[in-house]
Amino acid sequence: MKIGLIDVDGHNFPNLALMKLSSYHKEKGDSVEWYNGLEYYDKVYMSKIFTFSPDEKRVIQAKNVIRGGTGYDIQKKLPYHIENVDPDYSIYPMHQYSIMFFSRGCIKKCPFCLVWDKEGKINSVGITGLNPDGKHIEVLDNNFFANPLWRDAVMFLNKTKQYVNLHGVDIRIMNEEKAHALNSMKLKGSSIHIAWDNPKDDIIPNLKQMLKYVKRYKIMCYVLIGYWSTPEQDYERIMKLSELGVDPFVQPYRDYHNKRIPTQYEKDFASWVNKKERFKSFSFKDFEPRKGFKCGIYLKNKIQFNHERV
Numbered sequence: 608m609k610i611g612l613i614d615v616d617g618h619n620f621p622n623l624a625l626m627k628l629s630s631y632h633k634e635k636g637d638s639v640e641w642y643n644g645l646e647y648y649d650k651v652y653m654s655k656i657f658t659f660s661p662d663e664k665r666v667i668q669a670k671n672v673i674r675g676g677t678g679y680d681i682q683k684k685l686p687y688h689i690e691n692v693d694p695d696y697s698i699y700p701m702h703q704y705s706i707m708f709f710s711r712g713c714i715k716k717c718p719f720c721l722v723w724d725k726e727g728k729i730n731s732v733g734i735t736g737l738n739p740d741g742k743h744i745e746v747l748d749n750n751f752f753a754n755p756l757w758r759d760a761v762m763f764l765n766k767t768k769q770y771v772n773l774h775g776v777d778i779r780i781m782n783e784e785k786a787h788a789l790n791s792m793k794l795k796g797s798s799i800h801i802a803w804d805n806p807k808d809d810i811i812p813n814l815k816q817m818l819k820y821v822k823r824y825k826i827m828c829y830v831l832i833g834y835w836s837t838p839e840q841d842y843e844r845i846m847k848l849s850e851l852g853v854d855p856f857v858q859p860y861r862d863y864h865n866k867r868i869p870t871q872y873e874k875d876f877a878s879w880v881n882k883k884e885r886f887k888s889f890s891f892k893d894f895e896p897r898k899g900f901k902c903g904i905y906l907k908n909k910i911q912f913n914h915e916r917v
């Protein structure tokens with residue numbers, strides 16, 4: 608069979624499902640290539656992770672077209688026999704790293720997050736092969752330390768002797784043992800991603816405990832805004848993180864259908880925090896994103912949000 612692949616989001620980050628589909632079909636003796644729009648294929652797989660990525664515009668020339676990924680259908684999953692094959696990293700030669708999951712799902716059910724709808728309760732998953740040309744590992748677990756087998760995952764990662772980026776570290780369940788495990792891993796700057804999504808969660812005691820073992824420059828903290836917090840709460844979270852030397856990164860809330868447009872305040876706040884030269888040089892109240900408009904007004908006016916999901 609002649610198989611075509613389309614990575615609808617572009618090739619900025621390897622698409623794990625397409626890599627697994629490629630391996631599966633190559634093992635069966637099929638020919639697999641990126642869909643080129645010129646030839647006719649027996650089967651074309653289109654994968655789209657993000658709802659905001661523009662859809663493929665071409666008329667697909669194939670007997671069978673299969674669409675998958677969260678951007679198309681939150682429920683659709685790879686069949687078990689394909690989910691567990693080793694990914695074919697050769698289709699993304701420009702990305703010299705491995706992508707790994709040790710678990711799927713989560714223990715939490717945050718109302719703004721799709722993970723529970725998509726993957727349900729946390730469960731450990733089988734370890735797939737590393738990229739033979741990989742220089743480091745991107746660990747994409749939603750909640751790495753909620754996995755009951757997290758100690759095995761740490762042991763595996765340490766055995767590879769490669770640098771690791773941990774994308775989902777839940778600071779709310781951090782403790783001394785987990786912080787110690789983090790300290791045992793090869794981590795570069797901003798490679799541990801934590802989040803402070805709800806201003807009502809006091810993450811500071813756990814963060815302080817983590818900082819006894821982990822260097823602050825290795826941590827980056829996502830801060831959700833525009834969902835259930837006021838500008839004062841946003842500002843407070845940012846300043847508390849900054850006082851501890853932890854790098855904040857603001858994310859305005861986006862809904863699954865990508866209908867919600869961030870407010871001007873959210874854009875201005877993100878633009879101040881996320882551009883580090885601004886964040887380090889002047890305060891938010893003195894930020895003047897447009898002539899004659901200073902952001903201090905947002906804090907003075909106590910802007911309230913529409914917290915409803917769109």
Ligand code: SF4
Nearest residue numbers: 713715716717720749
């Ligand atoms: S902890 Fe993170 S992954 Fe889990 S439900 Fe909340 S936001 Fe989603």
